[in-house]
Amino acid sequence: MKKIIIKNGQLVTPREIKSGDILVSGDKIQAIGRDLQAERAEVVDASGKYVFPGFIDAHTHMGVPIRGTTSADDFDSGSQAALHGGVTTIIDFTIHGPDQSLMDSIRQRKAEANKKSSVDYALHCNITHVNADILSEIPQVIREGIISFKVFTAYRDAGMHLGDSDILDILWDVKRHHGTVMFHAENGDLIDFLTRKYVRYNKTTAVYHAYSRPPEAEIEAVARVSTLNRYIHCPIYFVHLSTREAVQIAAMARQAQQPVFLETCPQYLYFDQSVYDRPDGHRFIAAPAFRNNSDFDALWQALQQGVIDVVGTDHCPFTLEQKDRAQGAFQHTPNGLPGVETLFQILYSKGVKKKKLSLQRLVSLIAEEPARLFALFPRKGVLMQGADADIVIFDPEGQSNLQLKDLHSATDWNPYTGMETHGTIESVLLRGEWLKKDNQIREESLRKGQFIPAIL
Ligand code: URP
Numbered sequence: 001m002k003k004i005i006i007k008n009g010q011l012v013t014p015r016e017i018k019s020g021d022i023l024v025s026g027d028k029i030q031a032i033g034r035d036l037q038a039e040r041a042e043v044v045d046a047s048g049k050y051v052f053p054g055f056i057d058a059h060t061h062m063g064v065p066i067r068g069t070t071s072a073d074d075f076d077s078g079s080q081a082a083l084h085g086g087v088t089t090i091i092d093f094t095i096h097g098p099d100q101s102l103m104d105s106i107r108q109r110k111a112e113a114n115k116k117s118s119v120d121y122a123l124h125c126n127i128t129h130v131n132a133d134i135l136s137e138i139p140q141v142i143r144e145g146i147i148s149f150k151v152f153t154a155y156r157d158a159g160m161h162l163g164d165s166d167i168l169d170i171l172w173d174v175k176r177h178h179g180t181v182m183f184h185a186e187n188g189d190l191i192d193f194l195t196r197k198y199v200r201y202n203k204t205t206a207v208y209h210a211y212s213r214p215p216e217a218e219i220e221a222v223a224r225v226s227t228l229n230r231y232i233h234c235p236i237y238f239v240h241l242s243t244r245e246a247v248q249i250a251a252m253a254r255q256a257q258q259p260v261f262l263e264t265c266p267q268y269l270y271f272d273q274s275v276y277d278r279p280d281g282h283r284f285i286a287a288p289a290f291r292n293n294s295d296f297d298a299l300w301q302a303l304q305q306g307v308i309d310v311v312g313t314d315h316c317p318f319t320l321e322q323k324d325r326a327q328g329a330f331q332h333t334p335n336g337l338p339g340v341e342t343l344f345q346i347l348y349s350k351g352v353k354k355k356k357l358s359l360q361r362l363v364s365l366i367a368e369e370p371a372r373l374f375a376l377f378p379r380k381g382v383l384m385q386g387a388d389a390d391i392v393i394f395d396p397e398g399q400s401n402l403q404l405k406d407l408h409s410a411t412d413w414n415p416y417t418g419m420e421t422h423g424t425i426e427s428v429l430l431r432g433e434w435l436k437k438d439n440q441i442r443e444e445s446l447r448k449g450q451f452i453p454a455i456l
Pocket residue numbers: 061184285286287288314316335336337
């Protein structure tokens with residue numbers, strides 16, 4: 001069996017940073033220790049480098065339909081962007097069409113990823129309409145290896161919004177079968193009301209995107225869902241939190257013993273509402289909207305203190321042509337930004353280097369925690385004997401500025417260009433195969449990502 005020894009790296013886990021070796025045998029980590037030896041092993045010197053478990057992006061949208069178009073990355077280009085960023089597992093979402101069963105939506109999504117994804121993938125199951133048949137599928141979906149169900153409290157126009165009655169039914173059935181319900185938590189009625197008002201008075205520039213999706217939309221939805229769940233105590237996970245107050249409310253629910261988990265995204269740690277005043281402000285349209293400095297500070301603190309559990313990217317890029325098609329009208333511009341390739345870099349350069357985040361906490365947020373919450377642990381998200389040999393070697397030396405030419409998404413625009421970054425993701429191993437070695441992509445390893453079932 002093929003063996004690799006990664007020698008003398010600084011191995012980073014949520015608990016410690018220690019120097020040592022990793023012995024990979026076939027697709028698994030066989031041993032972690034010092035002075036490891038194996039006959040005919042490929043030996044890689046990682047002195048002076050950090051060695052991480054392969055990162056997990058728990059929130060991507062490859063090829064998703066939004067506002068009359070489709071996000072620019074499919075599983076092929078999006079997963080190649082992921083691997084360049086050290087992300088070896090993505091968790092994407094099924095797309096639940098009208099009248100479609102959950103099982104059929106899963107089959108369809110797997111077919112889209114199969115033989116295209118270059119990194120491993122798991123799935124969350126979107127539920128956009130509810131009836132007795134849909135509810136009865138929940139145990140089967142969980143047996144199929146998908147334990148997280150995603151619900152939207154916004155996007156009525158797109159046919160995705162669910163009301164409280166449906167939400168309660170889903171919480172009840174998912175709890176009975178030990179799954180998790182994820183929430184895009186924004187009050188859709190408030191957003192739709194404000195959007196109608198602004199559009200009526202011809203206020204359609206990018207800043208009205210933020211005005212029509214105010215902090216209160218998120219705060220109300222997080223408070224409401226947490227309150228409803230007091231009667232059920234289903235594990236719930238709030239995606240892309242953007243406000244100090246919503247984080248506080250969710251944290252209070254957790255203090256009251258509810259199983260509540262929180263996610264934010266790099267964009268809510270980096271951009272504030274002022275981007276919407278730029279001439280190209282409409283390109284930054286994403287839901288929720290960007291906030292202000294006080295929210296930034298609260299989010300960074302919550303990350304470091306363990307109040308926020310996961311950073312996912314909500315990767316959902318569009319090309320310039322797609323972003324500009326509606327000539328800046330916020331209500332028609334497709335919402336979403338690229339993120340999967342820059343996940344680690346933003347947390348490292350803007351968090352670790354600025355002393356807002358420890359390296360151990362970083363690895364918890366983008367590896368071990370998502371693996372645990374979405375039942376991929378201990379196969380993924382961890383440097384441990386028996387885990388999949390998904391490994392990132394990072395050289396912390398050097399500094400540069402992010403350039404579009406260095407990025408791999410299918411979009412021709414990236415909101416982070418010009419950002420100062422530190423170090424280089426040098427090598428990436430997926431199940432014992434080099435996807436990238438010494439900054440070179442291994443073409444022969446591409447498009448071999450596997451579906452990873454979540455196991456309860
Ligand atoms: O604007 C965003 N976030 N687009 C992706 C879809 C979603 O709501 O997560």
